[in-house]
Amino acid sequence: MFLPKGVYFEKDAENYELGRDLLKRYRDNGIPCFEIDNHNNIEEMRKKQNSEFRSIKQNIIIGVRKTHKFVENHKVSDYLVPYTSSGCIAMCLYCYLVCNFNKCSYLRIFVNREQMLDKIIKMANKADRDLVFEIGSNSDLVLENMITRKFGMDNREFC
Ligand code: SF4
Numbered sequence: 537m538f539l540p541k542g543v544y545f546e547k548d549a550e551n552y553e554l555g556r557d558l559l560k561r562y563r564d565n566g567i568p569c570f571e572i573d574n575h576n577n578i579e580e581m582r583k584k585q586n587s588e589f590r591s592i593k594q595n596i597i598i599g600v601r602k603t604h605k606f607v608e609n610h611k612v613s614d615y616l617v618p619y620t621s622s623g624c625i626a627m628c629l630y631c632y633l634v635c636n637f638n639k640c641s642y643l644r645i646f647v648n649r650e651q652m653l654d655k656i657i658k659m660a661n662k663a664d665r666d667l668v669f670e671i672g673s674n675s676d677l678v679l680e681n682m683i684t685r686k687f688g689m690d691n692r693e694f695c
Contacts, residue, residue: 541594543569549598555647575599575644589639601646613670621645621675
């Protein structure tokens with residue numbers, strides 16, 4: 537099980553089952569959890585030096601996605617969809633997330649998944665043809681799944 541160095545969470549995340557589960561898991565494991573106002577603007581992280589990148593990446597942010605704007609794509613998909621996470625805990629040298637988020641490319645997990653999926657389903661149902669929604673363009677969903685899975689479902693380790 538991956539345990540972060542610290543967890544930064546929006547209070548509202550506790551109104552969602554996934555948010556409560558994650559926070560309980562981390563608190564039970566003695567991980568320090570800090571309440572933040574907004575996952576988009578964590579002053580403590582912003583003020584850190586680029587040289588602290590490795591340590592910054594060892595944190596997890598838990599929040600609620602408020603804006604859910606689909607961006608027209610029309611290349612390999614119809615829409616780029618900001619989905620249930622952004623960023624990543626890994627540090628692949630070729631990763632474009634660093635270009636997008638700079639040192640704040642840490643993993644943010646959004647706990648209002650049902651609302652996000654509901655919007656996709658409604659849009660798909662209204663369309664007169666099949667649509668392709670690209671949901672993993674600014675995160676790594678495999679990694680996210682390893683973190684958000686319920687205990688007992690999968691014992692594989694992630695390092
Ligand atoms: S998003 Fe993918 S490429 Fe980027 S750091 Fe994570 S695992 Fe590596």
